[in-house]
Amino acid sequence: MEATDTSHPDYFHRVVDCQWACPAHTDVPEYIRLIAQGRFTEAYLVNRHSNVFPGILGRVCDRPCEPACRRGRVEAKPVAICRLKRVAADNRDDVSGKLPPIPKVKNGKRIACIGAGCASLTVANDLMPLGYEVTIFEQYGEPGGLMRTNIPSFRLPQTVLEDEIRMIVDMGVDLRLGSRIESMKELLGAGGFDAVFVGSGAPKGKNLDLPGRAAADANVHIGIAWLESVAFGHIERIGGRVLIIGVGNTAMDCCRSSLRLGARQVKVMARKPRGFFKASEWELEDAEEESVEIVVNRSPKAFVIEGGRLAGMTFECMEYELDARGRITAERVTGEEFIPADDVILAIGQENAFPWIESDLGIELDKWHVPKVDPVTHQSTRPGVFFGGDAAFGPKNIIWAVEHGHQAAISIHKHCQGEPVTERLAPGVNLQSRKMGMHEWSYSNDYAPVERRLMPHVSLKERFKKLNIEVELGFSAEQTAQEVQRCLNCDVQTVFAAKLCIECDACLDICPVDCLTITANGPEAELRGRLKVPARNLAQPLYVSAALPQTARVMVKDEDLCVHCGLCAERCPTAAWDMQKSHVHWPHAEDEAEASEARKPKIA
Amino acid sequence: MTFIPKPKIVHPALPRNARGLVRRDYEGALSTLCAGCGHDSVTAAIVEACWRQSIEPQNLVKLSGIGCSSKTTAYFVSGAHGFNSVHGRMPSIATGANAANRQLTYIGVSGDGDTLSIGLGQFCHAIRRNLDMLYIIENNGVYGLTKGQFSASADIGTRAKKGETNFQPPIDPALLAMTLGASFVARSFSGDKQQLVPLIEAGLRHRGFALIDVLSPCVTFNDHEGSTKSYAYTREHYEPAVQADFVPPEREITAEYGAGEALAVAMHDGSRIVLRKLDAGYDPTDRAAAQARVQERLMSGEYLTGLLYVGTDGGVEGGRKEFHQVNGTPEEPLNSLPYEALSPGSGGLAKLLARYR
Numbered sequence: 039m040e041a042t043d044t045s046h047p048d049y050f051h052r053v054v055d056c057q058w059a060c061p062a063h064t065d066v067p068e069y070i071r072l073i074a075q076g077r078f079t080e081a082y083l084v085n086r087h088s089n090v091f092p093g094i095l096g097r098v099c100d101r102p103c104e105p106a107c108r109r110g111r112v113e114a115k116p117v118a119i120c121r122l123k124r125v126a127a128d129n130r131d132d133v134s135g136k137l138p139p140i141p142k143v144k145n146g147k148r149i150a151c152i153g154a155g156c157a158s159l160t161v162a163n164d165l166m167p168l169g170y171e172v173t174i175f176e177q178y179g180e181p182g183g184l185m186r187t188n189i190p191s192f193r194l195p196q197t198v199l200e201d202e203i204r205m206i207v208d209m210g211v212d213l214r215l216g217s218r219i220e221s222m223k224e225l226l227g228a229g230g231f232d233a234v235f236v237g238s239g240a241p242k243g244k245n246l247d248l249p250g251r252a253a254a255d256a257n258v259h260i261g262i263a264w265l266e267s268v269a270f271g272h273i274e275r276i277g278g279r280v281l282i283i284g285v286g287n288t289a290m291d292c293c294r295s296s297l298r299l300g301a302r303q304v305k306v307m308a309r310k311p312r313g314f315f316k317a318s319e320w321e322l323e324d325a326e327e328e329s330v331e332i333v334v335n336r337s338p339k340a341f342v343i344e345g346g347r348l349a350g351m352t353f354e355c356m357e358y359e360l361d362a363r364g365r366i367t368a369e370r371v372t373g374e375e376f377i378p379a380d381d382v383i384l385a386i387g388q389e390n391a392f393p394w395i396e397s398d399l400g401i402e403l404d405k406w407h408v409p410k411v412d413p414v415t416h417q418s419t420r421p422g423v424f425f426g427g428d429a430a431f432g433p434k435n436i437i438w439a440v441e442h443g444h445q446a447a448i449s450i451h452k453h454c455q456g457e458p459v460t461e462r463l464a465p466g467v468n469l470q471s472r473k474m475g476m477h478e479w480s481y482s483n484d485y486a487p488v489e490r491r492l493m494p495h496v497s498l499k500e501r502f503k504k505l506n507i508e509v510e511l512g513f514s515a516e517q518t519a520q521e522v523q524r525c526l527n528c529d530v531q532t533v534f535a536a537k538l539c540i541e542c543d544a545c546l547d548i549c550p551v552d553c554l555t556i557t558a559n560g561p562e563a564e565l566r567g568r569l570k571v572p573a574r575n576l577a578q579p580l581y582v583s584a585a586l587p588q589t590a591r592v593m594v595k596d597e598d599l600c601v602h603c604g605l606c607a608e609r610c611p612t613a614a615w616d617m618q619k620s621h622v623h624w625p626h627a628e629d630e631a632e633a634s635e636a637r638k639p640k641i642a
Numbered sequence: 643m644t645f646i647p648k649p650k651i652v653h654p655a656l657p658r659n660a661r662g663l664v665r666r667d668y669e670g671a672l673s674t675l676c677a678g679c680g681h682d683s684v685t686a687a688i689v690e691a692c693w694r695q696s697i698e699p700q701n702l703v704k705l706s707g708i709g710c711s712s713k714t715t716a717y718f719v720s721g722a723h724g725f726n727s728v729h730g731r732m733p734s735i736a737t738g739a740n741a742a743n744r745q746l747t748y749i750g751v752s753g754d755g756d757t758l759s760i761g762l763g764q765f766c767h768a769i770r771r772n773l774d775m776l777y778i779i780e781n782n783g784v785y786g787l788t789k790g791q792f793s794a795s796a797d798i799g800t801r802a803k804k805g806e807t808n809f810q811p812p813i814d815p816a817l818l819a820m821t822l823g824a825s826f827v828a829r830s831f832s833g834d835k836q837q838l839v840p841l842i843e844a845g846l847r848h849r850g851f852a853l854i855d856v857l858s859p860c861v862t863f864n865d866h867e868g869s870t871k872s873y874a875y876t877r878e879h880y881e882p883a884v885q886a887d888f889v890p891p892e893r894e895i896t897a898e899y900g901a902g903e904a905l906a907v908a909m910h911d912g913s914r915i916v917l918r919k920l921d922a923g924y925d926p927t928d929r930a931a932a933q934a935r936v937q938e939r940l941m942s943g944e945y946l947t948g949l950l951y952v953g954t955d956g957g958v959e960g961g962r963k964e965f966h967q968v969n970g971t972p973e974e975p976l977n978s979l980p981y982e983a984l985s986p987g988s989g990g991l992a993k994l995l996a997r998y999r
Binding site: 112113477478483484485487540541542543544546547548550551552553571572574588589599601603605608609610611612 | 650678680686
């Protein structure tokens with residue numbers, strides 16, 4: 039293999055599994071260390087820089103970081119990254135003085151954002167400090183988008199939501215509530231805006247057109263619309279027996295909300311077996327803790343009407359054949375079952391809908407009637423019109439919408455400054471040694487053999503009394519102190535200088551997870567099999583050094599299970615190994631603005 | 643050394659031996675030697691060999707004397723028996739323990755000071771007695787624990803860290819052992835585990851005295867330019883003559899060893915050592931020729947390494963009767979023998995005494 043090119047910013051970024059998996063590239067190890075030091079405000083700001091809504095995301099993020107966490111490969115369970123974020127948000131001081139200043143003199147560019155959800159708010163958050171004037175049009179009387187309408191308040195308290203939205207609105211955003219945009223043509227035609235950002239989400243829940251649907255209409259609800267009505271207090275009751283169709287995260291919110299609105303028996307009906315559920319494992323757990331029954335292998339067949347109202351539904355009982363890799367190869371119907379119900383909630387997916395975008399505006403739609411959007415610049419086929427969040431590429435989640443907002447903000451800035459939107463700053467990485475002395479590192483390098491802490495919940499007796507009792511209590515101080523120590527500090531990188539190595543084997547001998555080998559070089563596939571422990575996780579790269587001075591062999595590190603304990607560097611007599619903190623710099627609009635400024639000719 | 647203990651986490655894919663143990667189960671306490679010390683690599687090689695041999699920790703005895711090297715025994719197989727003896731007196735303790743219980747596996751770790759200076763007499767007699775043990779010398783040419791004076795194995799012309807030159811001739815433990823009739827003599831290098839680990843495996847199984855002289859650089863006092871026992875010098879003047887592979891009884895000797903160039907030496911338990919000559923002119927089974935060759939290479943400044951001599955003649959392993967065969971010690975450990983068997987009784991004592999009248 040060629041010696042690994044660690045100068046490419048992606049190399050060390052990838053080692054930090056959580057940050058690599060986070061769409062917004064949140065510097066997770068850094069904020070966990072800050073929490074460990076009790077510096078909650080700083081931890082909050084590190085988060086806010088990347089993900090804008092740490093208090094919200096610390097409760098309801100889909101947390102792609104956790105399945106990626108290296109701790110989950112070393113032990114069974116990853117670090118509770120998401121809930122540590124909440125610790126920072128809950129314990130922070132007032133940050134209003136620590137947010138970027140908003141220039142009094144504006145730059146004369148006006149931006150329209152459609153929908154006051156997380157994507158539009160992120161665009162405003164990134165552009166307001168640069169002097170842009172941002173107007174957000176929101177159809178409802180409250181900002182927040184799906185964060186407000188679709189996430190029940192027992193998971194996300196309103197105060198947290200409002201606090202973080204206010205931080206952005208208070209930057210001077212012109213927030214127009216109750217102002218639904220009915221025509222893109224009118225908005226563009228009226229002029230006055232230099233760019234338009236569409237962050238209107240994917241607000242259309244899918245229907246299930248089965249026999250009896252029309253007759254049962256009064257008791258059949260579309261999941262996201264129903265959650266919305268619950269959020270705004272339009273719906274306060276539901277029947278005693280409720281069926282939820284679908285097992286995504288929306289279904290979980292529907293079943294748990296039903297329990298708080300008077301349902302006594304809630305069943306979630308799944309067409310396929312458990313391994314195929316779309317809901318996150320932890321959301322399933324939380325629902326099941328509340329005695330929601332998840333019935334598998336039931337495919338909806340018809341709504342049953344008795345005496346003019348819904349009596350229940352019939353389902354086909356399914357059986358599946360799986361292959362060795364767990365994929366379905368055949369299915370058959372083995373029978374039919376009637377399940378009585380007073381109400382049915384459909385949570386089988388959602389779509390974006392753009393009836394308000396006229397076809398003659400140069401905004402091209404694809405065959406599914408959604409706009410063609412560039413995945414990097416977020417620009418539509420009409421320059422100056424950008425899409426982000428669920429409106430861009432269909433339903434994802436908050437953290438993706440935030441990153442879309444960041445990227446769209448860069449494009450909007452470049453568009454307004456007359457720069458090509460495709461020429462963007464590349465990410466960068468900085469390395470800095472953590473060595474403080476012979477055996478001292480400026481990070482806690484010892485491995486803490488602590489298991490993942492369990493999130494304490496409000497008792498099952500208490501939590502159903504009101505709709506807005508937050509179920510998760512948050513980590514206690516003791517739990518936090520233990521959980522932070524589980525982080526392996528993957529951003530404190532093992533950096534190797536081949537020319538210093540005397541091949542004494544000290545690092546190989548001390549490595550607790552046997553991830554180092556000195557051996558003759560070879561092609562990757564063959565080399566992987568020849569390591570001290572064969573490197574079978576192909577998703578994790580090998581770090582191969584240049585030829586070593588004494589024998590021309592190479593040092594190979596399998597990045598898979600390194601616990602970043604720094605023992606290789608401590609045992610190295612020549613400091614060929616060093617522990618260096620990597621800081622990944624992921625450019626935002628402010629960096630682009632700085633770069634534009636630097637490019638301008640200087641007048642002495 | 644390091645300030646934090648080696649974390650007790652194990653790579654999930656780490657292979658298990660016949661006893662279901664992983665390599666890490668054969669580790670010992672945290673080393674307090676200097677970072678980069680060759681001895682730590684020897685420790686790792688012993689750990690690997692003991693794991694491969696599926697030794698039961700309670701059946702292993704670790705013995706040592708005094709010195710940096712003698713700290714090694716604390717750093718592997720923490721479940722084994724151990725004895726840190728007086729300086730240079732490890733062979734006496736090994737003899738006593740061996741006499742009392744021949745069913746255990748004995749491994750002694752010593753250094754060039756402990757073996758070739760203060761303990762030279764003890765060392766020679768352990769070889770003479772053909773004690774059933776593996777004796778490893780971690781040889782670095784200096785007294786590291788007293789800050790780097792030349793030891794008895796320092797070569798003529800080698801320079802100390804502060805610059806002085808050594809003019810006294812070295813004692814070469816491998817040559818000495820061959821002269822004294824040792825039945826298994828090897829030399830290796832801490833930086834070459836591929837060679838060292840099979841040698842340790844073979845040495846652990848060898849019945850009789852097995853010596854492995856391991857060049858193990860002192861990274862603090864003897865790893866500079868001008869030293870003849872630094873990592874760099876050793877690598878440059880290191881000449882593998884015979885590669886010895888340990889083949890356990892259940893494994894066949896495969897065709898990877900071409901006919902004629904490999905020689906299998908049978909051991910008492912059915913395992914074999916397969917010798918591959920890397921130096922065509924070398925015969926590791928001819929004591930006189932091997933001795934001459936090792937000496938000749940030493941004169942020209944080269945360390946001949948590998949299994950330098952293994953006895954194959956005389957119908958006993960290693961070509962010589964070992965300690966227990968000579969002394970007729972019982973198979974069972976003394977502490978398991980009934981009192982009647984251990985004590986001759988007054989009648990027996992009278993008979994014994996009568997022989998001296």
